[in-house]
Amino acid sequence: MSTSKQQPLLEVRNLRVEFPTRRGSLIAVDGVSMEIAPGEVLGVVGESGAGKSMTGNAVIGLLPSPGRVESGEILLEGERIDNLPYEQMRKIRGKRIGAIFQDPLTSLNPLYTVGEQLVETIQTHLDLSEKGAKDRAVDLLEEVGIPSARERIDHYPHQFSGGMRQRVVIALALCAEPRLIIADEPTTALDVSIQAQIITLIKKLCREHGTAVMLVTHDMGVIAETADRVAVMYAGRIAEIGPVAEVVKNANHPYTHGLMGSIPKVGHEVERLTQIDGSMPRLTEIPTGCAFNPRCTEKGPRCMVERPILEPVENSFVACWKFDPEGTGA
Amino acid sequence: MTEPLVKAKGIARYFDVSPPLLNRLIEGSKRQVVKAVDGVDFEIERGQTLSLVGESGCGKSTIARLVVGLYEPTGGSIEFEGVDLTALDNRKEEAKLRGRMQMIFQDPYASLNPRWRVQDIVAEPIRHKKMFDTRAEVTSRVGELLSQVGLSPADGEKYPHEFSGGQRQRISIARALASNPEFLVCDEPTSALDVSVQAQILNLMKDLQRKFGLTYLFISHDLAVVDHVSDRIGVMYLGRICELADTRELFSNPRHPYSRFLLDAIPDLDMTGKQRIPVAGEVPSPINPPSGCTFHPRCPFANDRCKSEQPELRDVDGTQVACHGVEENRLEPTG
Amino acid sequence: QAKELKFAFQGTLTSWDPYRLNETFTLGTMGNVYEGLIHRKPNMVIEPGLAVSWEIMEPTRWRFHLRKGVKFHNGNDFNADDVVFSATRVRAEGSDLKTRISADTKAIKVDDYTVDFVSDNPNPIIFSEWGTWNIIDKEWATANNAVTPQNVGGTEENYLTRHANGTGPFIMVSHEAGVKTTFKPNPNYWGKKQHNLTSVTYTPIGQDATRVAALLSGQVNMAYPVPVQDQARVNAASNASVLIGPELRTIFIGMDQFRDELLHSSVKGKNPLKDKRVREAVFHAIDIKAIQKKVMRNLSEPSSLMIAPSLTPISKDHYPRRAFDPAKSKSLLAAAGYPNGFEIGLDCPNDRYVNDEAICTAASAMLAKVGIKVKLLAQPKAKFFPKVLAPNLDYSMYLLGWTPGSLEAGNVLRDLFYCPRASKGEALWAKESRNKVGKGKFNIGGYCNPALDALTDKILSETNMKMRDEMITKAMGITVDDAAYVPLHQQALAWGVAKGVHVKQRGDNVFDWRYVMID
Amino acid sequence: MTAAARTVEGGGIDMNFISRTQDTLHRFLDGDVWYSFTQSRITIVAAIVTIILVGASVLAPFISIHDPFNPVNLNLMDSFTPPVWSEDGRWAFPLGSDDQGRDLYSTILYGSRLSLFIGFASVAFSMSLGVSLGLIAGYLGGSVDAFIMRVADIQISFPGILIALLIDGLARALLPGESHDEVMVYVLILAIGLSQWVNFARTVRGSTMVERNKEYVQAARVIGVSRLFIMVRHIMPNVMGPVLVIATISLAVAILSEAALSFLGVGVPPTQPSLGTLIRIGQDFLFSGEWWIVIFPGMTLAALVLAVNLLGDWLRDALNPKLR
Amino acid sequence: MIALIIRRSYQSVVVMLVVALLAFTMFRYVGDPVSMMVGQDTSLEQREAMRVSLGLKDPVPVQFARFVMNTAQGEFGISYQLGRPVAEILSERVPATLELSLVAALFAMLVGIPMGVYTALHPQKWLSKAFLTISLVGISLPTFLIGILLILFFGVLLNWLPTFGRGEVVMLGGWSTGFLSGSGVKSLLMPAFTLGMFQLTLIMRLVRSEMMEVLLTDYIKFARARGLSNKAVNFGHALKNTLVPVITITGLQIGNIVAFATITESVFQWPGVGLMFIQAIGLVDIPIMSAYLVLVALFFVIINLIVDILYHVVDPRLRVDGSGAHG
Ligand SMILES: Nc1ncnc2c1ncn2[C@@H]1O[C@H](COP(=O)(O)OP(=O)(O)OP(=O)(O)O)[C@@H](O)[C@H]1O
Ligand SMILES: Nc1ncnc2c1ncn2[C@@H]1O[C@H](COP(=O)(O)OP(=O)(O)OP(=O)(O)O)[C@@H](O)[C@H]1O
Ligand SMILES: [Mg+2]
Numbered sequence A: 001m002s003t004s005k006q007q008p009l010l011e012v013r014n015l016r017v018e019f020p021t022r023r024g025s026l027i028a029v030d031g032v033s034m035e036i037a038p039g040e041v042l043g044v045v046g047e048s049g050a051g052k053s054m055t056g057n058a059v060i061g062l063l064p065s066p067g068r069v070e071s072g073e074i075l076l077e078g079e080r081i082d083n084l085p086y087e088q089m090r091k092i093r094g095k096r097i098g099a100i101f102q103d104p105l106t107s108l109n110p111l112y113t114v115g116e117q118l119v120e121t122i123q124t125h126l127d128l129s130e131k132g133a134k135d136r137a138v139d140l141l142e143e144v145g146i147p148s149a150r151e152r153i154d155h156y157p158h159q160f161s162g163g164m165r166q167r168v169v170i171a172l173a174l175c176a177e178p179r180l181i182i183a184d185e186p187t188t189a190l191d192v193s194i195q196a197q198i199i200t201l202i203k204k205l206c207r208e209h210g211t212a213v214m215l216v217t218h219d220m221g222v223i224a225e226t227a228d229r230v231a232v233m234y235a236g237r238i239a240e241i242g243p244v245a246e247v248v249k250n251a252n253h254p255y256t257h258g259l260m261g262s263i264p265k266v267g268h269e270v271e272r273l274t275q276i277d278g279s280m281p282r283l284t285e286i287p288t289g290c291a292f293n294p295r296c297t298e299k300g301p302r303c304m305v306e307r308p309i310l311e312p313v314e315n316s317f318v319a320c321w322k323f324d325p326e327g328t329g330a
Numbered sequence B: 001m002t003e004p005l006v007k008a009k010g011i012a013r014y015f016d017v018s019p020p021l022l023n024r025l026i027e028g029s030k031r032q033v034v035k036a037v038d039g040v041d042f043e044i045e046r047g048q049t050l051s052l053v054g055e056s057g058c059g060k061s062t063i064a065r066l067v068v069g070l071y072e073p074t075g076g077s078i079e080f081e082g083v084d085l086t087a088l089d090n091r092k093e094e095a096k097l098r099g100r101m102q103m104i105f106q107d108p109y110a111s112l113n114p115r116w117r118v119q120d121i122v123a124e125p126i127r128h129k130k131m132f133d134t135r136a137e138v139t140s141r142v143g144e145l146l147s148q149v150g151l152s153p154a155d156g157e158k159y160p161h162e163f164s165g166g167q168r169q170r171i172s173i174a175r176a177l178a179s180n181p182e183f184l185v186c187d188e189p190t191s192a193l194d195v196s197v198q199a200q201i202l203n204l205m206k207d208l209q210r211k212f213g214l215t216y217l218f219i220s221h222d223l224a225v226v227d228h229v230s231d232r233i234g235v236m237y238l239g240r241i242c243e244l245a246d247t248r249e250l251f252s253n254p255r256h257p258y259s260r261f262l263l264d265a266i267p268d269l270d271m272t273g274k275q276r277i278p279v280a281g282e283v284p285s286p287i288n289p290p291s292g293c294t295f296h297p298r299c300p301f302a303n304d305r306c307k308s309e310q311p312e313l314r315d316v317d318g319t320q321v322a323c324h325g326v327e328e329n330r331l332e333p334t335g
Numbered sequence C: 001q002a003k004e005l006k007f008a009f010q011g012t013l014t015s016w017d018p019y020r021l022n023e024t025f026t027l028g029t030m031g032n033v034y035e036g037l038i039h040r041k042p043n044m045v046i047e048p049g050l051a052v053s054w055e056i057m058e059p060t061r062w063r064f065h066l067r068k069g070v071k072f073h074n075g076n077d078f079n080a081d082d083v084v085f086s087a088t089r090v091r092a093e094g095s096d097l098k099t100r101i102s103a104d105t106k107a108i109k110v111d112d113y114t115v116d117f118v119s120d121n122p123n124p125i126i127f128s129e130w131g132t133w134n135i136i137d138k139e140w141a142t143a144n145n146a147v148t149p150q151n152v153g154g155t156e157e158n159y160l161t162r163h164a165n166g167t168g169p170f171i172m173v174s175h176e177a178g179v180k181t182t183f184k185p186n187p188n189y190w191g192k193k194q195h196n197l198t199s200v201t202y203t204p205i206g207q208d209a210t211r212v213a214a215l216l217s218g219q220v221n222m223a224y225p226v227p228v229q230d231q232a233r234v235n236a237a238s239n240a241s242v243l244i245g246p247e248l249r250t251i252f253i254g255m256d257q258f259r260d261e262l263l264h265s266s267v268k269g270k271n272p273l274k275d276k277r278v279r280e281a282v283f284h285a286i287d288i289k290a291i292q293k294k295v296m297r298n299l300s301e302p303s304s305l306m307i308a309p310s311l312t313p314i315s316k317d318h319y320p321r322r323a324f325d326p327a328k329s330k331s332l333l334a335a336a337g338y339p340n341g342f343e344i345g346l347d348c349p350n351d352r353y354v355n356d357e358a359i360c361t362a363a364s365a366m367l368a369k370v371g372i373k374v375k376l377l378a379q380p381k382a383k384f385f386p387k388v389l390a391p392n393l394d395y396s397m398y399l400l401g402w403t404p405g406s407l408e409a410g411n412v413l414r415d416l417f418y419c420p421r422a423s424k425g426e427a428l429w430a431k432e433s434r435n436k437v438g439k440g441k442f443n444i445g446g447y448c449n450p451a452l453d454a455l456t457d458k459i460l461s462e463t464n465m466k467m468r469d470e471m472i473t474k475a476m477g478i479t480v481d482d483a484a485y486v487p488l489h490q491q492a493l494a495w496g497v498a499k500g501v502h503v504k505q506r507g508d509n510v511f512d513w514r515y516v517m518i519d
Numbered sequence D: 001m002t003a004a005a006r007t008v009e010g011g012g013i014d015m016n017f018i019s020r021t022q023d024t025l026h027r028f029l030d031g032d033v034w035y036s037f038t039q040s041r042i043t044i045v046a047a048i049v050t051i052i053l054v055g056a057s058v059l060a061p062f063i064s065i066h067d068p069f070n071p072v073n074l075n076l077m078d079s080f081t082p083p084v085w086s087e088d089g090r091w092a093f094p095l096g097s098d099d100q101g102r103d104l105y106s107t108i109l110y111g112s113r114l115s116l117f118i119g120f121a122s123v124a125f126s127m128s129l130g131v132s133l134g135l136i137a138g139y140l141g142g143s144v145d146a147f148i149m150r151v152a153d154i155q156i157s158f159p160g161i162l163i164a165l166l167i168d169g170l171a172r173a174l175l176p177g178e179s180h181d182e183v184m185v186y187v188l189i190l191a192i193g194l195s196q197w198v199n200f201a202r203t204v205r206g207s208t209m210v211e212r213n214k215e216y217v218q219a220a221r222v223i224g225v226s227r228l229f230i231m232v233r234h235i236m237p238n239v240m241g242p243v244l245v246i247a248t249i250s251l252a253v254a255i256l257s258e259a260a261l262s263f264l265g266v267g268v269p270p271t272q273p274s275l276g277t278l279i280r281i282g283q284d285f286l287f288s289g290e291w292w293i294v295i296f297p298g299m300t301l302a303a304l305v306l307a308v309n310l311l312g313d314w315l316r317d318a319l320n321p322k323l324r
Numbered sequence E: 001m002i003a004l005i006i007r008r009s010y011q012s013v014v015v016m017l018v019v020a021l022l023a024f025t026m027f028r029y030v031g032d033p034v035s036m037m038v039g040q041d042t043s044l045e046q047r048e049a050m051r052v053s054l055g056l057k058d059p060v061p062v063q064f065a066r067f068v069m070n071t072a073q074g075e076f077g078i079s080y081q082l083g084r085p086v087a088e089i090l091s092e093r094v095p096a097t098l099e100l101s102l103v104a105a106l107f108a109m110l111v112g113i114p115m116g117v118y119t120a121l122h123p124q125k126w127l128s129k130a131f132l133t134i135s136l137v138g139i140s141l142p143t144f145l146i147g148i149l150l151i152l153f154f155g156v157l158l159n160w161l162p163t164f165g166r167g168e169v170v171m172l173g174g175w176s177t178g179f180l181s182g183s184g185v186k187s188l189l190m191p192a193f194t195l196g197m198f199q200l201t202l203i204m205r206l207v208r209s210e211m212m213e214v215l216l217t218d219y220i221k222f223a224r225a226r227g228l229s230n231k232a233v234n235f236g237h238a239l240k241n242t243l244v245p246v247i248t249i250t251g252l253q254i255g256n257i258v259a260f261a262t263i264t265e266s267v268f269q270w271p272g273v274g275l276m277f278i279q280a281i282g283l284v285d286i287p288i289m290s291a292y293l294v295l296v297a298l299f300f301v302i303i304n305l306i307v308d309i310l311y312h313v314v315d316p317r318l319r320v321d322g323s324g325a326h327g
């Protein structure tokens, strides 16, 4: 699928994440497949509840209970990691896969200094002395752009501002130089100006360390700027995945198309924004066929009964019968 | 030009966040005051939309609350149809005027009482103002309002948690419309919503404005959204307005350095390859604002005057800007 | 070999000043360390104590010959000065034993070992309560600045509160009030040693269950009182048994007979209890056998008199008790004009006598059956006594117990039956002079029979014992006839004693260690 | 569900009402709280035990053998009858009789009734006091809040049981003797209630301060409704979740406090014993072999308190959305 | 911090005054001390004279003022019953209560906290459920009954443990301790268990619910995402954060332990201040009762202060040092 020939760093195949509830199973992620190459930024976008975070959580093996990977495979550098025992998976987390979560305010333990949390993480994964770990912590803080890091390392999280805290969180994710970073909405809680700083930082890391990033967000702007490729998720499924320019500018899937149209753009004078009527179905009430069919303006009879599969369309892959060669779509 | 519907003159709101007296005495800490809003002027014409943008903590919500009367202003006045609301001591009169303005809040999850049925939520202003005599009338009005915002009258039986975020925001709007207001204050009404839902709400708001001739004070941190909805825009920084201009003018020709930064920070969806220039530094603490122009620590054009003297909002070609640099004409032109 | 007596008692020994508190346990324990001029044997018979003999010189002058060669625990000699000193001190400010010697009695030292007691009126039983009037060493008390018993409300601690220096067979070693008090035998005791103890330890244990458990688990080898219901359990245990004996205290129900309208009753404008028939009805309603069997578990002796028969010349069956007869009770009530009964209050202590509250509850149920609806108010003695006793007299019926301090009937006739008035011609319990009532001050029901008063006056000054006995018999007959009170029973003593420990039980519940033998 | 079904069969009632009740019932049965209830076997047992005990004590006059609080019914000679299954047992006293000849089974029913009454009433009292003060303090803030919270601080700086003792002592002293027995129950309610209001007030104040800043409250303020209306109709329903949990726990504590107070001699009069008083009296007979006098009331009390606590536990978890 | 202490102290003074007033008011009514101080033969006139000399006849404000003045100087007067300075008696009795409360509190914490942690970490295991249910059974019976049942079982039937008292005590300076003798330690077991049981249950449940909340927080999730070991996450992060609220409640509970000691002490005839208080109530020994109440209030106040300080030590957010905030 990927245009690159080398072995993908992360490969997700047919991932299905379920939450058993009393009213039957809730399928949060349904048959998702994707790959990320080293140094690549894969953006994952979609509405709230589309299953973006659960995909990311499944990769680092931290699905909130009672969620579980029902089927599918997750491979990191060709090695299967979705079925590892807890202790082995723990050793991968932080070491080979780093994670950044949405809210920098709550991601740090308020009772420990930033330094303590860094040193603790470094020592978990790297064989360093207390002092070595501390030096590395200072380096990391400097790297993510925290001025006078040597002093600030002994401060508590509440003594940092939001943007600084998010940088600390990134530093923590970088402790052991992981090959892959799962960044779940790393900028949503931040102001626009700081958002730009963080995005720049992430991009710099990819460039300089060759780290691959799975960037989960619902902000198309951030994706457009940062990602190489983008996956659009809808109701637990991937609607479209492809190079960012193509998806943003030339959306193929009706949902992506609508999504792009609904984003107000500076300088584009429109009286009304494109609007997708209705809302994403609850995951317990996904209609048969294409999950998007109740809102789709181009749906055909097949969309109501049969679930579309990802098919290549130009440089992307799109899950829509519209592009089915048999032409049973619209 | 007719008289503006809403007019704020030098409104200010300070919050005392000092530690308790005893701590001040012993630890020698001083009184601390957050100047959340510090002397803001604006006018809104009937049927128009004024937007306020700015980063978190710059005082946007505080202004919204001042306008609808949730906060008492520390200084300045707010006029509605020429009547100074802050000076009014006839409570009935004030209630009557206040009834003509309503507010829509940011968080669709917190702005509806989870224990009330939707029909009761929407009917609350109606019941409070005793606008109808019979139950049936109230019910039918509620149904009408729900239809107006794109919900079904039958939804009134349900509780808020049975609705999605976008639907809830519609309920909020229905409630706000219930008392037939002329002026709506919208405090980030879409920032908690997905873009696709945001489009629905923004479209709805525009439709309603057209239909009822509503006047909006619209608050957001998203310049693209603001661009879409507003006639005029005020850019705020640390409790003050640093630039107030017509929408088109602001976007084509931002004058204040901070406005320029904000425009630069808009993510580039069109992939023109334009690099975002991150603004250096962070928003300073409103407890200890920098001296002079509060933006000077982050401003590349700052000089000594900026560090010591606070700029006033001045008219520059129909736009109001508070910047020494613009006044002195020493800023690089944009574009 | 150590022979340790470890005993537990319900109450606390608060002070070691012998005159501080007129209370049985305190004085009884004190009696093992201190001694009076006389001593009571286990059967209560008086024997010489620090006095070897006494005689009546003239009706108002008694002469006491003191024992020679007796030493206090600190080594001081015992002599007449100590007796005279003690006679003064016992009547001094702060003493709770002022009545031991009447105010008009003078103690006069005749020689070092002879003391005369001279009073204005003849007193045939002058020394009957002297078993608990302990003699204090004059030099020691003076040296320690304790010539009077502790000054209540003062701020200084009285030296005698925690120090004891008697002539008795045991020496107090340590005292932690409310925790533990330890003793050792007095090696220089003048008398014959009848015990084989090497030490004595006393622990107060307030909770019944804990006390019994302490005995059963062997942590103490004597504990009293044993709750009546636990006697079977203790007897069944392999290591202890209950020693039972009659006690001298009489438990009775008193009734308001002086007010014109009862305080806590549905009857308004009159006082039904003034009517003898009503008092008899109350009497007949009480099933004393049931109380004896169920509440007291047979550890009581139903009584027809207000005094234990053993303290009187009257034989046990001389005055039979009014029978339990609800039918008769009802008809008496009807005859008195209360065919449907009435409502009345009953005040009761709940921590004073054996199963006091249970007795009251049972009595309430029995009275209810004949139509007297009782509103029972059972409270701790701290609140019960001030409410019921003079000057408040706030009750309409009450339960009380009485042991005559002198252990004979004169005291009962004087305190419980004499018309309670401060001076002749005044109303009974006249409000303004309640505090001045002398004779009859515990006759709180206000029973009054002038004929009985006259007889009582004679008894109190009669020195001819035979005539006195006859008069007592007659007087008691009057009280029975008038149904002045409803006597219930004499409660029994129940001491829990470990196997191998032999004690002698005294009828007044005094534990005299002189006679304790441990195998 | 069966209840609703029966109502429908009954017919003749306003159909609208039925459908609404049905609707509410259906919503409830469909709700998460009910679901979590059905999932926890121990909670179901606890609920059944509670219902049985509460039901039995409410129905005490109808299902008891005699009224043990009426002395006419007592016969001292019946006392200490062992339970019916032992050798000397009698059918008139299925669980045996106590030291006054009261049928233990009936006495337990009446005693539970009293204990539950004291428990419920004192919780109702402390709850209304605590919730109102908490709402006022949390909503108005400022000096009102400071004052109420200082009072609460003082109150909490002193053990509840001692507060109860103090109030009890005061009331006993101030009230005339006759009215004692009648009012004693209310004095206990007051005493126990007063020692618990702070829990409610603090919780409600905390939640109120959170709710006060929520936008639905501000929306109501913008509409212009009165403060009282906001407190009572808007905020109160939203802060009642934790209150309910505290109330259950408080109920258990109140019932036990009454028992503890009775041990210290300040409980209800022994002629009308509560469960606690029964146990206090009964423990005198533990050594003497009349175990049933303390064991049966003890078991009833334990079952009651345990069941209520378990319900409270479950409620705490069920109402906490985060733990669901 | 100093401000905190000062504020606390001044609040404490208010608390103490209110307690004093309450205690004082109540004692006017608990009964007649004089009738408890004398035998039944004492005449009414003598009784009246005693009331006067005890100051019971003075106007109430005068009595209160005297009471507060004396109390402030640590002068509680002379016990009516024991005839000794109350302060002295208290100082003899306090060690017993403190040792008992300390052991009970330690027992409650050292057992309760691990149990709470276990039940929070393994909510589904049967052992957790057993802990939760069994501990509830323990608090569903009145304390006094538990005590008596323990005595009956371990004291009388098995004869393993002493049924009452403190056993052998050793004097260390002015402090009598039961820790240093075998019988002293044995005597402690049952009372401490009885007293600690209730608090244990409370602490366990508190720790459990707080910990379960903490385990759901983002920083725990993030700690796991950093690959920290379970031990580091559960104990280093979750438990420490749990302890912040636990400290407050536990502090108050320790105060309650001292208060509840009255019942336990009277069941086990434990010679502490609680037992003394109960005895004093029965005997209307007003100086002892007031001193006890003031002592308990003081205890609460001190514990509250310690808790506040601990709180500040544990939670850096409460430390006002101002440095670096809002960088
Ligand atoms: N603990 C849970 N129990 C049940 N369902 C859950 C749980 N956590 C998540 N889900 C469901 O999984 C679905 C996917 O959630 P996910 O967090 O991946 O969405 P998302 O795309 O990240 O949304 P957002 O933008 O709001 O973060 C959601 O619909 C949600 O309802
Ligand atoms: N009640 C209050 N007490 C003290 N400070 C306050 C209060 N309300 C607001 N502030 C302070 O006033 C400043 C302005 O707050 P405001 O909520 O108006 O900002 P905002 O622009 O709406 O930010 P956001 O985008 O985060 O909503 C902030 O620094 C805030 O901390
Ligand atoms: Mg997400």
Ligand SMILES: [Mg+2]
Residues within 6 Å of the ligand: B060, B061, B062, B187
């Ligand atoms: Mg805001």
